[in-house]
Amino acid sequence: MSTPVFIGGFRSGSTLLINLLGLHPEIAPWFETKELCEALRWLRVLTNPAVFSEEAALMQPIHPAGFDAAAVAARMRWHVDYNFRRLSGAEASGKAAYERYPLGADCILYSREEALQAVRRWELQADTTDLQRIGQVTGWLIRFLGKRQAELMGRPLWINKTPEISRFGDVLWDSLGPCRVILLIRNGWDVVRSAAALGWGDVGKLSQWWKGLIVQSRKVAREGYYLEIRYENLVDRPEETLWTVLRFLNLPQDNDDVFFQRCRAQMMFGNQRARHSCCFHEADRAIFDRVAADLMHSLGYH
Template identity: 25%
Template sequence: MKAQRQPGWRRPLAMAAQLRRRMAEPKRLPAPFVVGVNRSGTTLLRMMLDAHPELTIPPETHFIPEVIRRANHENTRRRLIRSITRHPRWGDFGLDESALRARAKQVRPLTAAGAIRCFYELYAAEQGKPRWGDKTPRYMRAMPRIARALPEARFVHLIRDGRDVALSQRERAIGGEATTMTAMAERWQRRIIAAREGATEIRAGTYLEIRYEDLVGDTEATLRLICELVELDFDPAMLEYHRRAPGRLAEMDRDLDNAENGIVRTATNR
C-alpha cells in the first residue's frame, strides 16, 4: 500500500526549489528604491542619484505590484511583459517594446523578477549606465512584496517634516486628496507608520530612513550613507545634478519637487 501524503506536502518542496534557485542566481548589486510620502523631496533625491555616472533612475514605474500579481496567477511570458508595456506609464520611459521582448526571451523561465529586471536593465542600457534604481514614492506601501521578488532592492525612505509636506501638498492639491491641514497631517502619519511596519517584514540592512532636512542641509554626508547602503562609491557628480544635460533635466522636470537650477527651495520656517 502506498503511503498517503499529508495535505500541504508540496509547499515545503516548492519552498526548497525556490531556495535552490535563489542560491544558484548570481549575486546582484543592490538597487536603490526611493520611497516616501508625496512632496517629501523624492524627485530631488532621484536627480542626485541619477547624476552618478554608474546609476540611472527611470521615471516612476508603478507597475511592479501588477507584474508580481500576474506572475502569481498568469505566469506567461506574454502577459508579464504586457503588464509593463501596457501600463499607462510605459510612454514615459522612451523604450522600444520589441527590445524589451527580445531581452525577455533570453530569460528562462521568465518570472516576475526576471521581467522587472529586463525593464530596468534595458532602461539602464539606453542611458549608458551599468546600474539601475527606482523612485516611485507609493512603493512604500509595497516594500515586503518588492523585497520578496527582488532581493537586491534597498529601500531609501525619505521623510520630510509632516508640516512642510502638508503645506506643499495643499499648494499643489495632489491627486485631489483631502486638502485640510488636519486631514493631510493624519494621512502623513498613517503612511509613515505603515511604511515602518512594512520595513519590519524585510531583511535587516535593506531599509534606510533619511530626513529631507538632512538631505538639503548636509547633502554629501547623506548621499554617502545611501551609497554605502547600495554598495556604490560616492561621486562628486551627485552634488552637481543641476548641471545635467538639458534633455535629461527636462525629462525629470515633470515631477520635480524641490529643485530648480541647483537651488533647493525649502519650507523649514516654523
C-alpha cells in the same frame, strides 16, 4: 548582479534625490513606474488576504476593480500609458511651478511598446493560482524593465523611484531577493500643505497617506537594507546626506568627486526648499493632528 534599489516617499523630496543620484556615472535613474505597484499590491493581497480592503482602496485606477491577472494588467497598462503621456507633455507632471530638475519629473528611456509587451508577458504568466509563480514573473518584470533602463543609459545600477513602492518592501524581497529601500521623510504638516496645494486630496486623506506610508514602510523594512533620509537634511546638508546614501548603496568612492562636481554644476544644491501658497486654518491642522500627531512627535517634528 546588482542589488535592486527602490526609493519611496510622499511629497518628501524623492524626486530631488533621484535627480541628484542620476548625476552619478554609475546610476541609471528610473522613475516613476506606478504600474509596478499594482502588481506588488496583488502579491500582497495574495500573501495576506486580510489586507484586501486596504489595498483595494489604494489601487488606481479604480476600474477595472478586483485582483486577478487581467484586472491588474489593465491597471498596469493604464499607468504605462499615463507615464508616456506625462513624458510627452500631454499630461501635467504633477509638480509645483518652482520644482526644476535636470532629469525632470519622470525618467523612462525604454519605449511604451516595450513596456506594454512586458506587461502582456507578465499577464500571460501571472494568470495562475501559483503564488510563487506570480512572484517570480513579477520579479522578472521589474528586473527586465530596470535592466532595459540601465542598458539605454549605459550605467550598471538602476534605481527605481516610485512614491508608494517602499511600502512593498516585503513582496519586493520575495520577488527579487535582497533589495535596498530608501524612504524620504519630511515634516508631515508640510507634506499635507504641499500636496493639498496641488489638489491631491483633502487634509484628512493626505494625512493618512503620509502616516501610512511611513508606518508601513518601516513595518516591512529589512535591517541593513533600509535607509531613511530626512527631506530637511537633503536640502540643508545635501553633500553629507548624499554621502550617506552612496555608502548605503555600497558604491565605490572612485566617482564621488565627479558626482559632487556634477551636482554643484547643475546648481542642485540650495534653493530647493518647498514653498506653500495655500492658506490653511486651525481646523485643518486639528484634522492632521488627530491622524498623525503621534508620528510627528516621534519624528521630532512640531
